[in-house]
Amino acid sequence: MMLRFLTLIAAFWILALPAQAQDGPLRITIDEGVIEPLPFAVPEFVAENAAAAQMAEQIARVVAADLTGTGLFREIPEDAFISKITSFSSPVEFADWRAINAQALISGAVSTGSDGRISVKFRLYDVFAGQEMGAGLQFDGTQDGWRRMAHKVSDAVYSRLTGESPYFDSRVVFVAESGTKGERRKRLAIMDYDGANVQYLTDSSNIVLAPRFSPTGDRILYTSYETGFPRIYVLDVASVGRRALENQPGSMSFSPRFSPDGQTVIYSLTQGGNTDIYRMNINGDGVQRLTNAPSIETAPSFSPDGSQIVFESDRSGNQQLYIMPSSGGEPRRISFGPGRYGTPVWSPRGDLIAFTKQSKGRFHIGVMRTDGSEERLLTASFLDEGPTWAPNGRVIMFTRETQGAGGQSSLYSVDITGRNLKRVRTETGASDPSWSPLQE
Known part of the structure; x- marks a missing residue:
């Protein structure tokens, strides 16, 4: 089963999509401007070297703020987490994220180079399907541009979850x-x-x-x-x-x-x-x-x-x-x-x-x-x-x-x-x- 994701086109403007069978993707359509935000989790991104620790935390917080700010997503607080993500390459314990009702999971990692540049990579998971949504992506840039890279992560997640074009990196x-x-x-x-x-x-x-x-x-x-x-x-x-x-x-x-x-x-x-x-x-x-x-x-x-x-x-x-x-x-x-x-x-x-x-x-x-x-x-x-x-x-x-x-x-x-x-x-x-x- 694919990720349960939002379709953001209001019924006021476009006819609602037909209901999907239970074994297909769950599409949440907006009816008269009311929608239940989709719960998601963004654990702190993994710092792959010591110099990246602060930026890893900051980038995860910007991603969470971008998505929550749309009103379409609800972040699950860290104190509810059962699992921790300590390595970007480690398998995901989907049962632990299902237990706290996270429908989407965003994991990421940040590393810095000797030239002052940073790399940010992320993966997006459909928790209930127990699989990755699309391929992971990596963004590279200067340390001064860390917020832009966070917005790019948010844009990619937003587009995959909604089918809409992005707008955060603007x-x-x-x-x-x-x-x-x-x-x-x-x-x-x-x-x-x-x-x-x-x-x-x-x-x-x-x-x-x-x-x-x-x-x-x-x-x-x-x-x-x-x-x-x-x-x-x-x-x-x-x-x-x-x-x-x-x-x-x-x-x-x-x-x-x-x-x-x-x-x-x-x-x-x-x-x-x-x-x-x-x-x-x-x-x-x-x-x-x-x-x-x-x-x-x-x-x-x-x-x-x-x-x-x-x-x-x-x-x-x-x-x-x-x-x-x-x-x-x-x-x-x-x-x-x-x-x-x-x-x-x-x-x-x-x-x-x-x-x-x-x-x-x-x-x-x-x-x-x-x-x-x-x-x-x-x-x-x-x-x-x-x-x-x-x-x-x-x-x-x-x-x-x-x-x-x-x-x-x-x-x-x-x-x-x-x-x-x-x-x-x-x-x-x-x-x-x-x-x-x-x-x-």
Whole structure:
């Protein structure tokens, strides 16, 4: 019998899989957003030499935190263990792990070399079937990169247990905020998806907004007010070098996003009191106007294949969502519920569009099909806004701001079923997240 594992596609979106016979794989489907987390065990990874002892413990803890943080898995605490794993090559005593109801077991080992590099290897076992799930894997890198290797282990385990694409080995760029609400200082920062390894990319001398990753994760578009008016810049993540993109005289440019091939930028430009959507090549030439209306058109986002753009517009009298060809043309409205819709972002899978909705004095993060059907609100609060998709299209991160003069902005994440709403750890206040693709 194969591992009893989770199928993470919600019944809300896709028809549930047919029930499996007892001698086949047990698939746990999500029904109305409720699921019993799968119990798993991660014994401390084996340190194959003395220098690896601390990292072996740390890597196992990161793997456990990654999996538990999805809300789909429940870690069995170490004090419940009957067996210990003292050698990566030793046979597994499956009966001891069955006795504590561990359905999945992750064993690993870490070794360090004289050159300062480390090796991390792991195996994943189906405890009740008494067999290994797939082949063991090994990751090699520098000691400074131990967290990345832990995330890679988590990604491999997550994909094998769920059939979903991974997302742990990714980063988030965001606006780090400090100071009081009326005198907020903002600077760009980048971190691992879980809030670790923060690096600041700009200082707080100028207001910065809406950073957006390139499809390869090596560049970031953002808006800065350093000239007194909003202007778009592109920043190289590795060197932190930056340059301004061309601006038309007397205009303000903002809300930029990359095309899927990374060669084109779509953005909003205000000139003469009118705001429309434009596109240009990443080198700043080839400017093309895509909309031409007296209304405000902003927050554009490409479809994954680059053929369409979703954006917000008040051409109907209040903010609604529209889709048009990426070369311009007549847009079609896709949002029709009560309230106002904004900040649409196309899912990496191409099947859904995330958005911010304001209705009856509350803000929501929601998703809908690309034709506007099956709208589903995932959150509700005083102020939720600015969704961004995880690389696998299963999790959304967004900004939540608390009420009052002392209100603070924080990052939160939620599954597309509305489950597992949680705050993302950051050193300071935070807003405007943008999730990177998986790192190479």
